[in-house]
Amino acid sequence: MAETRSQQESFDSDRQQVGEVYAQALLAAASQHGVVESSLEQLESVCQDVFSELPKLRLLLDSPRIGPADKQRVLDKAFGGQMETILLNFLKVLAEHGRLDCLAAISAAYRELYNESTGRVTLQVTSASEMDQARQAQIAQQLGEKMNKTVEIELTVDPDLIGGTVIRDGDTVYDGSVANRLEQIRQQAMQRTTQQFQEMADRFSTEDDS
Amino acid sequence: MKFNANEIASVLQQEIEQYDNQLDVREVGTVLEVGDGIARVYGLSGLMASEMVEFPSGVQGLAFNLEENSVGIIILGDYLDIKEGDEVKALGRLLSVPVGEEVIGRVLDPLGNPIDGKGPLNTSQRRNVEEMAPGVAARQPVCEPLQTGIKAVDAMTPIGRGQRELIIGDRKTGKTAIALDAIINQRDSDVKCFYVAVGQKDSSVAGMIKALEENGAMDYTTVIVSGASTPATLQYVAPYAGTSMAEYFMLNGQHALIVYDDLSKQATAYRQLSLLMRRPPGREAYPGDVFYCHSRLLERSSKMSEELGGGSLTSLPIIETLEGEVSAYIPTNVISITDGQIYLQPDLFFSGIRPAMNAGISVSRVGGAAQIKAMKGVAGGLRLDLAAFRELEAFAQLGTELDAATQSQLDRGYRMVELLKQPQFKPVPVAEQVLVIYAGTQGHLDKVPVNEVRQWEEEFLQFARDRKSDLLAAIVSEGALSDELESQLVAALDEFNAGRGNSTPAADDAAKAAADTAADEEQPAAEEAAEETAASED
Numbered sequence: 001m002a003e004t005r006s007q008q009e010s011f012d013s014d015r016q017q018v019g020e021v022y023a024q025a026l027l028a029a030a031s032q033h034g035v036v037e038s039s040l041e042q043l044e045s046v047c048q049d050v051f052s053e054l055p056k057l058r059l060l061l062d063s064p065r066i067g068p069a070d071k072q073r074v075l076d077k078a079f080g081g082q083m084e085t086i087l088l089n090f091l092k093v094l095a096e097h098g099r100l101d102c103l104a105a106i107s108a109a110y111r112e113l114y115n116e117s118t119g120r121v122t123l124q125v126t127s128a129s130e131m132d133q134a135r136q137a138q139i140a141q142q143l144g145e146k147m148n149k150t151v152e153i154e155l156t157v158d159p160d161l162i163g164g165t166v167i168r169d170g171d172t173v174y175d176g177s178v179a180n181r182l183e184q185i186r187q188q189a190m191q192r193t194t195q196q197f198q199e200m201a202d203r204f205s206t207e208d209d210s
Numbered sequence: 211m212k213f214n215a216n217e218i219a220s221v222l223q224q225e226i227e228q229y230d231n232q233l234d235v236r237e238v239g240t241v242l243e244v245g246d247g248i249a250r251v252y253g254l255s256g257l258m259a260s261e262m263v264e265f266p267s268g269v270q271g272l273a274f275n276l277e278e279n280s281v282g283i284i285i286l287g288d289y290l291d292i293k294e295g296d297e298v299k300a301l302g303r304l305l306s307v308p309v310g311e312e313v314i315g316r317v318l319d320p321l322g323n324p325i326d327g328k329g330p331l332n333t334s335q336r337r338n339v340e341e342m343a344p345g346v347a348a349r350q351p352v353c354e355p356l357q358t359g360i361k362a363v364d365a366m367t368p369i370g371r372g373q374r375e376l377i378i379g380d381r382k383t384g385k386t387a388i389a390l391d392a393i394i395n396q397r398d399s400d401v402k403c404f405y406v407a408v409g410q411k412d413s414s415v416a417g418m419i420k421a422l423e424e425n426g427a428m429d430y431t432t433v434i435v436s437g438a439s440t441p442a443t444l445q446y447v448a449p450y451a452g453t454s455m456a457e458y459f460m461l462n463g464q465h466a467l468i469v470y471d472d473l474s475k476q477a478t479a480y481r482q483l484s485l486l487m488r489r490p491p492g493r494e495a496y497p498g499d500v501f502y503c504h505s506r507l508l509e510r511s512s513k514m515s516e517e518l519g520g521g522s523l524t525s526l527p528i529i530e531t532l533e534g535e536v537s538a539y540i541p542t543n544v545i546s547i548t549d550g551q552i553y554l555q556p557d558l559f560f561s562g563i564r565p566a567m568n569a570g571i572s573v574s575r576v577g578g579a580a581q582i583k584a585m586k587g588v589a590g591g592l593r594l595d596l597a598a599f600r601e602l603e604a605f606a607q608l609g610t611e612l613d614a615a616t617q618s619q620l621d622r623g624y625r626m627v628e629l630l631k632q633p634q635f636k637p638v639p640v641a642e643q644v645l646v647i648y649a650g651t652q653g654h655l656d657k658v659p660v661n662e663v664r665q666w667e668e669e670f671l672q673f674a675r676d677r678k679s680d681l682l683a684a685i686v687s688e689g690a691l692s693d694e695l696e697s698q699l700v701a702a703l704d705e706f707n708a709g710r711g712n713s714t715p716a717a718d719d720a721a722k723a724a725a726d727t728a729a730d731e732e733q734p735a736a737e738e739a740a741e742e743t744a745a746s747e748d
Binding site for chain 2: 013016017168170171172173174175176180181184185189192193196198
């Protein structure tokens with residue numbers, strides 16, 4: 001949970017917009033060469049594994065002070081031969097356009113486009129206690145049947161929920177947690193109680209008088 | 211006071227038993243940034259325009275900007291508790307306020323919460339703050355007068371029920387006073403009043419509420435306060451909230467009057483929100499839709515057709531100008547939206563002419579339809595005469611010799627100006643207004659010294675109330691000044707003037723001298739002459 005929060009905190013709507021455009025282009029190019037899945041996997045691994053190990057590489061690629069030619073040379077040296085040519089070319093185009101700083105947004109948008117085109121959906125599931133793989137798979141399967149999609153689950157554990165699960169699909173939250181239900185009961189009870197007090201206000205005032 | 215623990219427990223038990231196990235489905239987003247009264251939220255992709263959202267602290271907000279990747283929210287309340295990364299929940303409804311008879315006599319904030327310490331509002335009815343104005347088929351032309359009790363307004367710029375009459379002027383020129391008098395004068399009518407204070411000092415609002423209470427006007431008035439210290443969001447929402455409460459009466463076939471004091475502050479609040487939302491600034495940095503902001507508000511004032519109950523909502527928007535600049539952006543906008551304006555001038559105000567209304571540029575586009583026939587008859591040409599008098603007066607100050615006709619026009623002008631002066635919180639019933647304006651325009655005051663005019667008026671009205679109450683009643687019941695009534699009125703005036711001694715030759719001359727000096731020289735000379743007159747009368 002905390003991790004997704006921090007990712008969203010550094011969210012930039014302009015970069016996301018740029019990312020969507022490039023991701024569409026990449027998807028189109030990759031599907032022509034039939035390398036959609038491998039390029040997606042490689043792009044995500046560049047963003048997550050490589051950049052977390054080598055933050056300096058990211059800084060170098062992000063920096064506007066380093067020219068596109070130098071960046072392309074670095075890309076060639078780093079990924080040449082191991083990476084799908086299409087993806088490497090794509091990164092070079094990004095370097096040319098000075099958009100390598102949008103790589104994270106592009107990767108996210110690419111994943112989303114890929115999921116959409118293949119009928120997959122990733123749901124964030126929060127539960128009060130740890131869940132074993134079998135249980136997760138069961139939930140994923142049940143949700144998948146309901147939604148007519150292949151469901152992947154990102155599980156987080158939050159003991160504050162007390163019990164039950166919260167499932168998040170994009171912007172929609174299906175909240176079946178005990179904490180939420182208790183909160184609702186609390187609010188309704190408060191409302192009802194104040195209402196009752198208001199109705200009984202007359203009686204209290206007469207008692208005061210007498 | 212004793213609380214019964216069993217009762218509370220039983221409520222809780224009931225609650226738990228009735229609670230059905232339903233999944234809570236909600237649309238959420240995440241706060242990206244929070245600023246002065248606004249927040250930008252990522253997510254909430256299904257949010258609708260003006261839909262309400264809730265922050266974790268319980269503070270609510272309104273969707274203001276719907277962009278491709280984020281949503282701009284204006285926060286209705288304390289924004290200091292909202293943090294980056296907070297989950298925002300869409301509520302699936304629009305902003306609404308409580309409406310009904312229960313709001314009458316209360317002081318509320320723009321969200322309808324009572325702030326007068328008189329307990330909660332016991333009304334279950336609510337109405338959306340943003341409602342569409344009634345369409346063409348639902349309306350009828352303005353035809354009934356709304357009496358403000360202010361002689362200058364009722365005679366020269368009459369206001370009809372369902373009309374929008376702008377009150378415009380510099381600071382401290384008596385704009386609020388006119389609106390307050392109009393509210394106080396509804397004491398004996400069936401008009402419910404609403405006063406929306408936007409961006410004003412809380413001290414002046416408190417003073418105003420006290421004045422309304424002292425004059426017995428709070429029995430039928432609701433005050434909606436968003437003071438200078440409340441967030442700009444609430445200042446922006448307040449006029450719409452007040453209008454919704456007033457519309458309730460209009461739609462139920464009743465009559466309502468709403469005062470927006472003032473709309474220039476609302477425009478400023480709207481400009482602040484728009485600039486924070488990075489909407490492109492236009493003239494004077496106001497956003498492009500500030501005209502629509504006011505036009506959709508004022509369009510909601512209307513006179514409903516008979517089939518729909520014939521209710522009405524009259525509005526008196528107030529605009530504060532800077533240094534008399536009516537051609538600034540907001541004043542021109544609101545002037546063009548409203549059905550006329552009452553223009554108040556500081557120089558008139560400081561020379562003792564109160565209400566300080568400039569007759570030349572104050573108009574009412576509804577005109578005679580908003581007056582009873584009797585008033586229409588006696589005050590028809592008054593506004594233009596007064597405007598002509600003002601020009602003549604400026605010319606006469608050059609010290610040129612004037613012919614007799616011009617001099618008499620000037621003399622009558624001075625008396626009319628004097629007659630239209632009126633202290634605050636002293637509304638005059640329409641029948642009495644007809645009497646004095648008739649006397650003034652028909653020359654029955656020509657022999658009264660200028661500085662005695664107000665005393666004459668007071669005494670004459672007392673005389674009319676005591677001795678000619680049937681005449682006053684006849685004017686009210688007939689609505690028009692028939693030939694018979696007119697002759698009765700002339701007889702009454704003659705009787706009063708004779709009794710007062712204004713027609714004696716000695717007083718005649720003295721009065722004339724007084725008037726002449728008043729016209730030619732400074733005020734003190736006229737006062738001396740008038741004192742002599744008074745002495746000679748005694």
